[in-house]
Amino acid sequence: MSQHIAKIPAGSPYVANVGPSDDRPDVVSTADRTDIAASLHGDQDGYARLVSRYEAIIGTQMWRFTRDVSAHEELVQEVFVEGYMSLKGFRGHAPFEHWIRRIATRVGYRYWRKESRERDRRNAMEQWRRTKMIPAADRTPSQAAECLFQLLETLPPKDRLVLTLFYFEGWDMGEIADRVGWSRTLVKVRAHRARRKLRALLEAEGFGGSGSTPDPVGEVGP
Amino acid sequence: MNETLDYLEALAKRARSESSPRVHVSAQVLARLSEPQRRIDTHMAVVALASAAMATITIAVSVWSRLAPPDPIESMIEVSSLLGL
Numbered sequence: 001m002s003q004h005i006a007k008i009p010a011g012s013p014y015v016a017n018v019g020p021s022d023d024r025p026d027v028v029s030t031a032d033r034t035d036i037a038a039s040l041h042g043d044q045d046g047y048a049r050l051v052s053r054y055e056a057i058i059g060t061q062m063w064r065f066t067r068d069v070s071a072h073e074e075l076v077q078e079v080f081v082e083g084y085m086s087l088k089g090f091r092g093h094a095p096f097e098h099w100i101r102r103i104a105t106r107v108g109y110r111y112w113r114k115e116s117r118e119r120d121r122r123n124a125m126e127q128w129r130r131t132k133m134i135p136a137a138d139r140t141p142s143q144a145a146e147c148l149f150q151l152l153e154t155l156p157p158k159d160r161l162v163l164t165l166f167y168f169e170g171w172d173m174g175e176i177a178d179r180v181g182w183s184r185t186l187v188k189v190r191a192h193r194a195r196r197k198l199r200a201l202l203e204a205e206g207f208g209g210s211g212s213t214p215d216p217v218g219e220v221g222p
Numbered sequence: 223m224n225e226t227l228d229y230l231e232a233l234a235k236r237a238r239s240e241s242s243p244r245v246h247v248s249a250q251v252l253a254r255l256s257e258p259q260r261r262i263d264t265h266m267a268v269v270a271l272a273s274a275a276m277a278t279i280t281i282a283v284s285v286w287s288r289l290a291p292p293d294p295i296e297s298m299i300e301v302s303s304l305l306g307l
Contacts, residue, residue, distance in 0.1 A: 048248040055245055063242035073245050080251040136232035144236035151230075167234035199226045207226060
């Protein structure tokens, strides 16, 4: 038997029309659509099914924002709690996965802003120095992720966000702009500057060297 | 691309194949969704109780003052005695 959680006030344009509120095609899967409608009516089982379907994807994404296991689980929970609270605003113009991943990005960024301290950045750099000489190819995926995480941790949160999504998720500038809610130009400029900072930092550590080919992220000037 | 950025790309390529810790959060999410509602209910109950108490006191005072309208001369004497006149 279905149990009930806090019912979201009526008026969701998605549920009212059983699909998007305008003429755009519904890109939401049947299972998601059913569970979203059930959740909006306070059906606990409906939302539990949505959480189970997407917790692995969101788990992977939130692992880019923290390497601490307990904080990671907290963040995943936070994404779904926030998702439920915002479900009324879901329009069905993009798959549910895109929508919940956008929330995940916001939750992760907020976590960084709360946690980011100069001391942590210096510690990240110290940790990176201990293993910096190991070539990328000789690292396990987990070691490579840890190393990249430490490097990106040295950047301010906005720069770190763009490069985390670029490197870890493999998203292009358009996808990052869409998920973060910034303009494409802003994302491009920020990515370019962040990579320049990172490159300067690595080169100051005696790592690598300048080449003649420009940064492929974009040649948007400073 | 320069060597430094190549290094970052190589790291990222390997890092992307890392598996994150598995999470099963349905139960905790549903528990958290029920929790704030209870907290809001408790807060609302406290506010309602306090409002009811204030309303009762206000009504009692107004009824008492209507039943026993103050004598202006008596009030003046009370005030002057308080002031030590």
